[in-house]
Amino acid sequence: MPAIDPNPRCTTSTPPPSPTSRSRKPSRRSPTCDLALYAASGALLVDAQAAGTARADVGIDDVLRFIMGVTSAPARSCEQRDRFVRLAVDAVSST
Helix, strand or coil, X not given: CCCCCCCCCCCCCCCCCCCCCCCCCCXXXXXXXXXXXXXXXXXXXXHHHHCXXXXXXXXXXXXXXXXXXXXXXXXXXXXXXXXXHHXXXXXXECC
């Protein structure tokens, strides 16, 4: 079976993955990288919450884990990938 492209281009369609088509490798990010990611994105979330555009009941850990889950799921098409991202944004939006 051919490898599944986790980031399909908008001109192609990707078949559904088989359960064994992808192997999970442990993250090699450094703790310093994680701290920087959480600090920078956390500041953006706080600003969005202060402006009333992001839900007040979510924290940056919730948002980052949700985004990581959404972006690591292989999409069958670019349209499906875009729908995943819109759902993630809608889930955090206060409107």
